[in-house]
Structures are given as C-alpha cells and as structure tokens.
Amino acid sequence: MTTTTPAPATTPTRTRGTGTTATRLLGIATVVMLGWLVAFGLGFSPADRDQDEAVRIMYVHVPTVWVAYVALGVTALCSALYLFTKKHSLGFDRFAGASAEIAVVFMALTLVSGMLWGKITWGVYWAWDARLTSFALLFISTIGYLAVRSLGGSHQQRAKRSAIVGLLVVLEIPLVHWSVRLWNSLHQEPSVLDTDGDVSIEGLMLFSLFVGVIAFTLLYVWLLLHRTRSMAMADLLDDVGLDQALADRRAEGASS
Amino acid sequence: MNRWSIARLVAAKDLRIERRSKVLTNQVIPFAGVTMVIFAFALDAKSARTDDGFVPLLELVAPGLVWLAALFSLLLLVQRAFAIEADDGALDALRVAGVDPVAIFWGKSAALAVQLAVLDMVLLGAAVLLYGADVPAGGLVLLVVTLVVATCGLACVGTLYGGLTAGFSGRETLLPLLVLPVVAPVLIGATRAVESALGTGGVALSEGWPWIGLLTVFAIAFGVGGALAFGPLIDEAT
Numbered sequence: 001m002t003t004t005t006p007a008p009a010t011t012p013t014r015t016r017g018t019g020t021t022a023t024r025l026l027g028i029a030t031v032v033m034l035g036w037l038v039a040f041g042l043g044f045s046p047a048d049r050d051q052d053e054a055v056r057i058m059y060v061h062v063p064t065v066w067v068a069y070v071a072l073g074v075t076a077l078c079s080a081l082y083l084f085t086k087k088h089s090l091g092f093d094r095f096a097g098a099s100a101e102i103a104v105v106f107m108a109l110t111l112v113s114g115m116l117w118g119k120i121t122w123g124v125y126w127a128w129d130a131r132l133t134s135f136a137l138l139f140i141s142t143i144g145y146l147a148v149r150s151l152g153g154s155h156q157q158r159a160k161r162s163a164i165v166g167l168l169v170v171l172e173i174p175l176v177h178w179s180v181r182l183w184n185s186l187h188q189e190p191s192v193l194d195t196d197g198d199v200s201i202e203g204l205m206l207f208s209l210f211v212g213v214i215a216f217t218l219l220y221v222w223l224l225l226h227r228t229r230s231m232a233m234a235d236l237l238d239d240v241g242l243d244q245a246l247a248d249r250r251a252e253g254a255s256s
Numbered sequence: 257m258n259r260w261s262i263a264r265l266v267a268a269k270d271l272r273i274e275r276r277s278k279v280l281t282n283q284v285i286p287f288a289g290v291t292m293v294i295f296a297f298a299l300d301a302k303s304a305r306t307d308d309g310f311v312p313l314l315e316l317v318a319p320g321l322v323w324l325a326a327l328f329s330l331l332l333l334v335q336r337a338f339a340i341e342a343d344d345g346a347l348d349a350l351r352v353a354g355v356d357p358v359a360i361f362w363g364k365s366a367a368l369a370v371q372l373a374v375l376d377m378v379l380l381g382a383a384v385l386l387y388g389a390d391v392p393a394g395g396l397v398l399l400v401v402t403l404v405v406a407t408c409g410l411a412c413v414g415t416l417y418g419g420l421t422a423g424f425s426g427r428e429t430l431l432p433l434l435v436l437p438v439v440a441p442v443l444i445g446a447t448r449a450v451e452s453a454l455g456t457g458g459v460a461l462s463e464g465w466p467w468i469g470l471l472t473v474f475a476i477a478f479g480v481g482g483a484l485a486f487g488p489l490i491d492e493a494t
Contacts, residue, residue, distance in 0.1 A: 137437040144434040151424050161420065164485050165434070168416075172438055175477065179441035179470055183448070 018229040026222050033215035040208035048205075054120040059208050061113040063216035064106045071103035071220060072142065072170060079166035082159055090235065091228075093159035096166055097149050098227035100142055102220055107139045130181040137176050141169045155235050259359045266355075266363025271370060273340055280371050284332050285378055291325040292382045306457045314387040316457050319450035321387070322379045323443050326410070329375050330439075331432050334414040337368055338422035347422060347490055357487030361415055365482070369411035376403050395453035398464045402453065405468060406446035409475035413438050416482035420489045445470040 019027075041059035048055035078096035082088060114132070115125040126132065149162045274280055296314055303310040314321075341347040350360055380399075383389040391399065417434045424430070445467040451457065452464025 137440055140433065141437045144430070144437065147430050147433060148420070151421075151430075160488055160491075164489055165420065168438075168481070168485065171481070175441050175474060176437070179444045179474075182467075182470065183444045 018226045018233070023222060023225050026218060026225070030215065030218040030222050033211065033218055036211050037208070037215045040204075040211050045204050045208040046202065051121055054117065055205070057113055057117040057120075058205075059212040061110065061117055062209055063212040064110040064113060066213055067216045067220045068103050068106040068110055070217070071099045071106060071224075072138075074099040074224075075103060075145075075166050076170035079163035079170075082163045083167070088156065088159070090155055090159055091232075093155075093163065094228045094231040094235070095224070096163065097146075098224050098231055100145055100149075100166065101227060102223050104139070104142050104146060106216075106220075107135070107142065111136065111139065128184060130177060130184045133180045133184070134173070134177040137180075138169070138173060141172070145169050155238070259356055259362075262356055262359035263363040263366065266360055267366040267370075270337060270340075270364060270367030274367070274371060279336050280333070280374065284329050284336075284371075285375060287332060288325050288329045288375055288379055289382060291328060292321065292379065292386055295321045295325070296386060311457060312388060315389055318383040318387040318389040319454060319456055320443075320447045322376070322383050322450065323406070323446045325379050326372065326376055327436065327439060327443060329379075330372060330410050330414050331435065333368060333371055333375075334418040334431060334435070335428060337364060337415070338418040342422045347419075351490060357490060358483045360490075361419070361483050361486035364419075365408075365411045365415040365479070368414055369407050372407045372411055372414075373403065376407060389454055389456070391453075392455055395455060395461055395464075398449060398461060398468075399453040401468055402446055402449040402464070402471065405471040405475055406442050406449075409442050409471055409478060410439060412475060412478040412482045413442075416478065416486060416489070419486050422490070441470060441474050445474070 037059060041056055045056070045059070047053050075096045078092040078099065082090075082092035082096065085092070118127065119125050145162065145165050148165045149158060151158070151161065153161070299313055299317065302313045304313045304316050305311075306316070338347075341350075347360075351357070380389075380391075380403075384391060413435060417431060417438070421430050421434070448459075449464040449467040449471070451459045452461055452467075455461070
C-alpha cells in the first residue's frame with residue numbers, strides 16, 4: 001500500500017481570524033477604558049480615610065465579581081436557550097462554554113484580589129462569610145462544568161450534557177448560599193467585618209469604580225466574542241477533519 | 257408495567273448484585289472504618305473548651321466526621337453503582353429496551369440510599385465506639401429522621417452525577433469535582449442536626465429540626481430535578 005500525502009484541504013476558513021471590524025473597535029475601546037482605569041484607579045482617585053491606599057484594590061475586585069456573575073448568568077441563559085429552543089443551536093452552546101471559561105478566570109481573579117484586600121483590611125486572607133464560602137463552592141462547580149464540557153462525544157452530545165450541568169450549577173447557587181448562611185449564623189462574625197458596612201463612597205472613587213466596571217465588561221464581551229469564534233472554528237475543524245479522514249479512507253479503499 | 261414497579265425492579269437488581277458481590281461490606285465499609293480511624297490520628301486526643309468545660313475534641317467533631325466519611329464513601333458507592341451498568345453497556349441496553357429513565361433514576365437512587373443508610377449506621381456506631389459520642393434517647397427520632405432525609409438527598413445527587421459520568425474514562429476523577437460542591441448543604445445540615453440529636457457541645461435538641469427543613473428541600477430538589485435531567489444525560493453518555 002502506498003501512502004500519498006493528501007493535498008492540503010482548501011477550506012474557506014484557512015485565512016479567517018477571529019477578529020472583525022467590530023471586535024477590533026471593541027478591543028480598542030477596551031484598551032482605552034483599561035488605560036482610564038489605571039489612571040483613575042491608581043492616580044486621580046484619592047486614598048481612603050480608613051483603608052488608605054488599599055482601597056484601590058476595589059477598582060479591580062468589584063468589576064471582576066461583576067463580570068464573574070454576568071458571565072455565569074450568560075452561561076445559564078445560553079444553556080437554557082440551547083435546551084429549550086427547538087433548533088438546539090450549537091451557537092448557544094459555544095456562548096455558554098466561552099462565558100463559563102471567562103467566568104472561571106474572573107472568579108479566580110476575584111478570589112485573589114479579595115484575599116489580598118481581606119488581608120489588608122480584615123487582617124485575614126479568608127473569613128468563613130456566607131458570600132465568600134458559597135462563591136468558592138461556585139468556583140469549583142464552574143471548573144466541574146468545564147471538565148464536563150471536555151468529556152468528548154459529538155458536538156450535540158457535549159452541548160446537551162453541559163447545558164444540563166450548567167443549569168444545575170446555577171440552580172444550586174441559592175441552596176448552597178442558604179445553607180452556608182445558616183451555618184455561618186452560628187459562628188461569631190469577625191469584628192473586622194463590621195467596617196464593611198454601609199460606607200458612603202466619595203464621588204471620584206465611585207467614578208473610578210464605574211470606569212472599572214465598564215472596562216472589565218468590555219473586556220468580557222471582547223473575550224467572549226473571540227473565544228466563541230475560536231470554538232466555532234475548532235468545531236468546524238473537527239467536522240472537516242472527520243470528513244477528510246473519511247474521504248481518505250474511501251480513496252484508499254477505491255485504490256486497493 | 258408502571259414506573260414504580262420498574263423502579264422497584266431496578267433497585268432490587270442493584271441490591272441483588274450488591275448481595276452477591278459484597279462490595280459494600282467487603283470494601284466500602286472497611287474504607288469508611290479506616291477513615292474514621294485516621295481522622296482520629298489527624299485530630300489527636302486533644303480537648304476543647306466549651307460552655308460545659310473541657311470536652312474531647314473528637315467527641316465534639318464526631319457528627320461532622322461521620323458525614324465527611326459518608327460523603328467519601330458515597331463517591332465509591334456511586335462509582336460502583338455505575339461501573340456495573342457501564343461495563344457491559346447495561347445502561348444503554350436499558351434505554352434501548354425503552355425503560356423509563358425516571359424509573360431507572362429512582363430505582364438506582366433507592367438502591368444507593370439503602371446501601372448508604374447501612375453505611376451511615378456503621379459510621380454512627382464507629383463514632384460512638386471510637387470517639388465516645390453519646391446517643392441520648394430523646395435525640396433518637398431526630399437522628400433517624402436526619403439519617404433518612406440526608407441519605408435520600410445524597411443518593412439522588414450521587415445517581416444524577418454518576419449517570420452523567422458513567423461510561424467516560426475520566427469518571428473517577430470527575431465525580432468528586434462535581435458532587436462535593438453540590439452536597440455541601442447536606443454536610444452542613446446533617447452535621448448540625450446530628451450535633452443537636454447527640455447534644456454535642458451542649459447544642460439543644462430543638463435547634464436540630466430547622467436543619468431537617470434544609471435537608472428536605474435539598475432531597476426534594478434533587479429528587480425531582482434529577483429525575484427530569486437523568487434521561488437526557490444518560491442518553492448522551494453513549
């Protein structure tokens with residue numbers, strides 16, 4: 001049997017990247033906003049009376065929490081849309097998957113920035129507060145969701161399986177939060193946490209926070225679009241690769 | 257044949273396989289036992305000060321350790337419950353034969369719950385013998401109710417995620433990642449309820465009952481949710 005090197009398949013996707021004019025503009029806007037965030041967060045905004053310079057962690061911490069929850073919300077929404085629409089579009093599945101990947105990254109950033117902030121303001125990296133604990137469990141569950149996505153099988157199998165798990169992850173949030181809250185009520189609250197009450201935020205600080213939220217949201221959308229497109233290309237590659245392999249085997253069969 | 261009788265048949269099949277293979281009695285219970293022993297090594301024979309004076313630490317944390325050991329053993333039982341299905345493609349055969357997935361879910365959950373209940377009782381016995389935990393007569397009802405409700409919840413979650421990971425090569429490592437964050441409410445609720453039932457550290461009996469509410473909500477949520485999701489999940493596992 002002779003092996004022939006197959007001619008490189010010319011598919012219309014060969015030169016296609018994941019960028020379009022819209023995402024390039026979005027990328028530029030993101031970079032500009034991130035620059036503003038650096039300027040306002042580190043420069044223009046004043047240091048806090050109680051927390052001093054440590055308050056600047058807030059400009060990263062709050063936007064990352066925001067993006068993490070938005071990303072999870074998008075995952076749940078797209079999972080539901082995939083499951084409950086007639087078409088079972090893989091586009092929803094890829095949005096759900098891409099959003100969950102970004103959620104995991106931003107949850108990790110939230111935990112890290114929160115721990116550093118906690119060490120400075122509360123004196124400890126970790127407090128067994130209901131919000132923190134249920135967030136950590138949610139983080140692990142989201143990692144589990146991504147592991148389920150990588151189990152293999154056809155694209156539709158992956159989509160259906162992960163959509164169900166994605167919905168379960170989001171639906172378990174209230175139950176976990178409720179139980180951790182009940183559990184936590186038995187323990188004495190760390191007194192340092194009391195400083196976390198209703199603090200009125202100064203105008204420029206609020207504006208910097210606002211810039212942070214906008215910048216990170218733009219970053220999220222930009223990442224989401226690119227990741228979804230690269231997932232679509234990976235899926236296409238799988239299909240094309242399979243077709244190619246089938247064609248090769250058929251050619252082999254015909255020539256022998 | 258209606259759904260209930262199919263569920264009963266599935267449960268009976270699983271329990272018959274268990275009776276013949278004796279995996280629970282020969283492997284899982286000894287594992288749970290050694291877990292209880294090594295917990296004692298990790299925590300040492302220290303005492304902790306409570307409102308009632310000094311109490312041995314192990315006695316104080318016994319309810320939590322019982323449920324922790326139960327969770328670890330649950331993972332083994334779930335893997336076993338679906339290894340017997342996946343090895344010969346039995347789950348696929350059941351589906352191809354048109355067996356109602358809701359009935360399979362309830363049947364397998366029931367069989368798992370029975371095995372888990374046996375295990376829980378052994379673990380509680382170990383806590384009494386090894387950790388010096390005391391079972392007051394007044395707390396017996398709360399103890400039994402906790403055991404039943406928590407076991408049902410755990411069995412439903414275990415069956416749901418066991419079905420999801422059945423037939424995949426990475427199931428041994430994926431299962432704990434998926435199951436442990438989900439069952440955190442059961443660990444919390446069941447531990448507090450058992451603490452009340454045993455009066456550990458001076459906790460009043462009446463404090464235990466609200467936790468039963470949490471455990472019941474959990475069991476119902478995963479009993480219903482699991483039954484709905486199980487069919488599509490095992491369809492896709494092939």
